Amino acid sequence: MDTVKLGNTGLEVSAMGLGCGGHSRLGLSYGKTDAEAAVVVRRAVELGVTLIDTAEMYGTETAVGLGIASLPRENLTLCTKAAVEWQGRRGTAAELEERLNASLRRLGADVVDVYQLHGVSLDEYAYCREELVPAMLRFREQGKIRFLGITEAFIGDPGHAVLSEAVRDGCWSVMMVGFNLLNPSARSRVLAHTQTKGIGTLDMFAVRRALSRPEALRELAADLVARGQIDAAGLDPEDPLGWLVREGHAASIPEAAYRFCRHEPGIDVVLSGTGSVEHLEQNARSINAGPLSPEAVARLGRIFGRVDSVTGN
Secondary structure: OOEEEOOOOOOEEEOEEEEOOOOOHHHHHHOOOHHHHHHHHHHHHHOOOOEEEOOOOOOOHHHHHHHHOOOOHHHOEEEEEEEOEEOOEEOOHHHHHHHHHHHHHHHOOOOEEEEEEEEEOHHHHHHHHHHHHHHHHHHHHOOOEEEEEEEEOOOOOOOOHHHHHHOOOOOOOEEEEEOEOOEOOHHHHHHHHHHHHOOEEEEEOOOOHHHOOHHHHHHHHHHHHHOOOOOOOOOOOOOOOHHHHHOOOOOOHHHHHHHHHHOOOOOOEEEEOOOOHHHHHHHHHHHOOOOOOHHHHHHHHHHHOOOOOOOOO
C-alpha cells in the first residue's frame, strides 16, 4: 500500500483509509456482528491500511477496537468523530469530554490520533470554534488526542460552505472533505487552501451509489443536464461514463473513480468502506493503482468541472 504524509501532522499513513461508516458500517448495517466486522478491520491492516476512520455515530468503534486489539498501535493512525448535536441539542464541552472517554473505551485505546467534529453544518461552525475547540485543545494537552479535525456534512453542503470557512482558522490539522469525479468543486474551494496551510485531508464519497450503479448514474446525469450543470453534447445519456472502460482508462467505473481521487493534488487519504473482505481487497487494488491518463482527467473536467450540487450518494 502506498503511503503519504497527512498534511503537516508528521504522520505517515496509507493512501487508503478504512472508512467505518457509509452504507455498510463494516457490515453492521447488514446484520454482521462486531466480531465479524473486526475481521474486515484486521484484513485492511494486513493489506497495508494504517489509517482507520470511525465515529461515535457509526456504532463501529467497538468493532474497530476488537479488530486492532492485538495489533501494534504505533503502526496505526486512529481517527474518530463526535457530532455537534447530542441528545437533541448542541452538546457541551463537558459532554464532549465524556463522549471522547467513551470512544476511547470502545476503541480500547489511550489516545485518538485525530479527533474530529462530525458533519458540521454552517450554522454550527461558530459554536464549534468558540465552545468545542477550546475543549479539544485541552484534550490534546491531556494526551487524549493528538490532532484536531473537522468533517463537512457533504450531503447537505455539496458546495463546501463549512470547510471554505474552516480553512481560514488555524485550529484544524485535518479535514474530511467530499470530493469525487462527479463533484470536484473542493479542488478550488478547499484543497487549494489546505495545501497552502499544510492541513491533512481525508476524502469521503470517492465512490457512492451513482458511481457503482449504472441506473443511478443515468438518473444523476439527466438531472445535471436538466439543471444546466453539465452539457448534454457528446454525452451518452445511457452510459455517461462508459467511455472510461471502453477506451481502456480503467477496468471499471469504481476503479476510475478511486484513481481519480487518489491522485488529485491535495487529497492525502481516500477513504473506502465495506463489510466484505473481497470488496475491500478490490478497492485497495484500485486505490493503489496509478493515475488516470491526463486525457481522461481533462475530459472528466470538461464534463463535470462546474458541478457543485451533488454528492453521488
